[in-house]
Amino acid sequence: MTAHETLPSRRAARDDGARRPSARRSPRRRQTVGGAIVSLVAELLIIAGAGTGLYVLWTAWWTDVVAVNEQTKLVDGLGQRDTSGTGTEHRGPAPVLAEPPNVTDVFGTMQIPRFGADYERPIGEGTDRERVLNTIGLGHYEDTAMPGATGNFAVAGHRVTYGKPLNQIAELKTDDAVVVRVTDKDSDFDVWYVYKVTDSEIVTPDKVETIAPVPNQPGTEPTADDRWLTLTACHPMWSAAERYVTHAKLDYWMPASEGTPKELSETSK
């Protein structure tokens, strides 16, 4: 060891020399209790931050990946055959699936050309969050009318997360088509229902009259002309404060054996 003039540097050199060999064997540095607590808190904050970030990633992205994958399988599982040609647009009383589906049964699909040509999602029975909305996607309010029937075929769906089937609900404009296809292989039932958007509204979540048989007129008996479809989703996005509600009215129906509604062939196929 070389001699040094000043005391502080000599001490530093001595400390250095004394510590270095053992420091090489173990990277552990001597720490004060206060320093240990500070670094522990800092590390816990880093872990909490990373965990929160991952949670956001999971809700905003991963639930979509899982749900869209699942929903695509459910659509395929319905065994709907490709239809061709443009069939007759029937405007009289529509055939309605005789047997109401059980909760979590997937009984049909919804296509909305405004949401894109490849937008096709399964519709399940019920609006249970875990069993229907988070997995199947679109959920039919139990005890509301079935497609084509007099009354209000009301459907709820997530606006964000879990496949976000109604993400673009606010883009729907008057006269946009909402095409529902109900398929039941057992009873050989396969019918298109083409609804046209009439209006949208933003309401608080307690406004159940929006899904009344005649929308917003609870207690009114629907006439043969009152064949409605109502979509409900969250508003604003990522919030539960309000609901975005869109109403549509049945324009026509068509057995799938006769062809494909022109609203779909215009955008795709």
Place this chain on the structure above:
Amino acid sequence: MIFPLIWRILPGPVALKVVELLVLLAAIVFVLFTWVFPWIAADILPPPDGTVDTTPAP
């Protein structure tokens, strides 16, 4: 504290430690995505479900 401890516990040379660390992180993310986050979403912070209801929706 925690991070240096994990680094010291992982066996092998530095290159192997890096691989082990990545595997460990992947395992943690898997556990979080598969069990922890769905549980949080269902029981603690339910996301809005978009239904209209007579009972106030969470």
